[in-house]
Amino acid sequence: MRVYLASPLGFNPEHNDYRQRIKNHLSSQGHEIFDPWEQDNSSQAINTALLKESPEERRAAITLAAAYTGKVNASGIESSDVILAVLDGTEIDSGTASEVGYGAGIGKKCYGLRTDFRNMGDLPGLPINLQVMYFITSTGGELFRRIDNITL
Numbered sequence: 001m002r003v004y005l006a007s008p009l010g011f012n013p014e015h016n017d018y019r020q021r022i023k024n025h026l027s028s029q030g031h032e033i034f035d036p037w038e039q040d041n042s043s044q045a046i047n048t049a050l051l052k053e054s055p056e057e058r059r060a061a062i063t064l065a066a067a068y069t070g071k072v073n074a075s076g077i078e079s080s081d082v083i084l085a086v087l088d089g090t091e092i093d094s095g096t097a098s099e100v101g102y103g104a105g106i107g108k109k110c111y112g113l114r115t116d117f118r119n120m121g122d123l124p125g126l127p128i129n130l131q132v133m134y135f136i137t138s139t140g141g142e143l144f145r146r147i148d149n150i151t152l
Contacts, residue, residue: 001030001031001032001081001082001152002031002032002033002034002079002080002081002082003026003031003032003033003034003080003081003082003083003084003152004034004036004076004077004080004082004083004084004099004103004108005019005022005023005026005033005034005035005036005084005086006036006083006084006085006086006095006096006099006100006103007019007022007037007085007086007093007096008086008089008093008095008096009037009086010036010037019035019037019086021147022084022086022113022147022150023035025147025148025150026084026150026152029150029151029152031152034076034079034080036069036072036073036076039069039072039073039076041068041072042065042068042069042072042073045064045065045068045069046062046065046066046069048061048065049061049062049064049065050062073099074102077099077102077103077106077108078106080103080108081108081109082103082108082109082110082111082141082152083099083100083103083104083108083109083110083111083141084110084111084112084113084150084152085097085099085100085110085111085112085113085132085136086112086113087112087113087114087116087128087132087143088113088114088115088116089116089120090118090120091120092120092128092129092132097129097131097132100112100132100135100136101131101132101135103135103139104135104136104138104139107139108139109139109140109141110135110136110139110141111136111141111142111143111144111150111152112128112132112133112136112141112142112143112144113143113144113145113147113150114127114128114143114144114145115145115146115147121133127143127145128143
């Protein structure tokens with residue numbers, strides 16, 4: 001099965017080991033992983049845009065790089081069988097929430113991983129945002145609390 005790994009973990013290199021542990025677990029179950037953070041053309045487009053000297057060139061290049069990256073990620077979701085979203089932190093990352101919403105909207109089964117023991121839902125007892133929880137459960141997915149518990 002092809003799994004789209006939605007997460008904010010690529011923004012901080014300190015999280016690379018955590019992301020790799022998740023990917024190793026999925027690979028051990030025979031899954032193929034689409035990791036948006038490993039799409040070299042997207043990273044290259046963004047890095048090139050950020051190096052533009054004039055503010056106008058930088059803004060235009062960033063706009064193009066963002067559109068390109070969004071299209072690559074949307075294609076990755078479309079070509080995957082399921083979505084697994086990392087939902088740790090005090091707030092769910094907006095890009096990760098968008099990936100879950102898009103995946104659910106086009107009929108993909110969505111799963112979540114929240115190893116953070118704090119609840120941060122909109123209502124008492126909800127571990128995550130009620131809308132993201134709905135997207136996960138309504139697609140037949142599940143919220144996992146440990147990497148080792150993930151079964152897709």
